[in-house]
Amino acid sequence: MEIKRVMGDVKEMVKEDDLQKMPYLKAVILEGLRRHPPLRFLMPHAVTEDAVLNGYLVPRNGTVNFMVGDIGLDEKVWEDPLSFKPERFFRVDNKDGEGFDISGSKEIKMMPFGAGRRICPGYALAMLHLEYFVANLVWNFEWKAVNGDDVNMEEKHEFSVRMKYPLQALIFPRF
Numbered sequence: 001m002e003i004k005r006v007m008g009d010v011k012e013m014v015k016e017d018d019l020q021k022m023p024y025l026k027a028v029i030l031e032g033l034r035r036h037p038p039l040r041f042l043m044p045h046a047v048t049e050d051a052v053l054n055g056y057l058v059p060r061n062g063t064v065n066f067m068v069g070d071i072g073l074d075e076k077v078w079e080d081p082l083s084f085k086p087e088r089f090f091r092v093d094n095k096d097g098e099g100f101d102i103s104g105s106k107e108i109k110m111m112p113f114g115a116g117r118r119i120c121p122g123y124a125l126a127m128l129h130l131e132y133f134v135a136n137l138v139w140n141f142e143w144k145a146v147n148g149d150d151v152n153m154e155e156k157h158e159f160s161v162r163m164k165y166p167l168q169a170l171i172f173p174r175f
């Protein structure tokens, strides 16, 4: 509905400028990154000197892994964390009202791209492409499940996370 509202009767590709008018699309992408982050862990990190965090000693040069997948499912932070609810990203959590901060510079509730000085340098490009591909795949094609099957979202963990049962869909051009 949102894409239709922005595109009207224009039977063309969704363009980068159009994406700025699609907050629900952005919320869907963010919820996808929270619920199914492509990487369950960041690259291994280390501290350069002994540090105490929450009463735990993090020894110098010890390997520190960030459990990205579990951070996004923390029920102390996310209401009903296992459900896919893009609407949660409409809640304006930041005081300045700028919406959700994926870079984690204000607070960290999920970190699909990491955070801080080693954050993924491609995160803005990745967000743009995710929005662009999803918008165009939805706008240009009608999607139907094969034999009306439910889509099984179970994950398979390799270097990155994949669908355990690859998506099977019938797609029909809309125009």
Ligand code: HEM
Binding pocket: 038, 039, 041, 042, 043, 044, 112, 113, 114, 115, 117, 118, 119, 120, 121, 122, 123, 125, 126
């Ligand atoms: C959905 C897409 C992507 C996800 C989820 C993702 C996620 C990540 C994560 C979690 C890290 C590790 C951060 C850390 O260890 O603290 C990382 C690092 C990195 N990413 Fe991405 N990334 C994505 C797309 C991209 C793209 C499009 C590029 C380049 C155009 C890119 C380039 C890099 C590079 C160069 C690093 C290493 C940075 C460093 O070690 O300082 N990534 N990414």
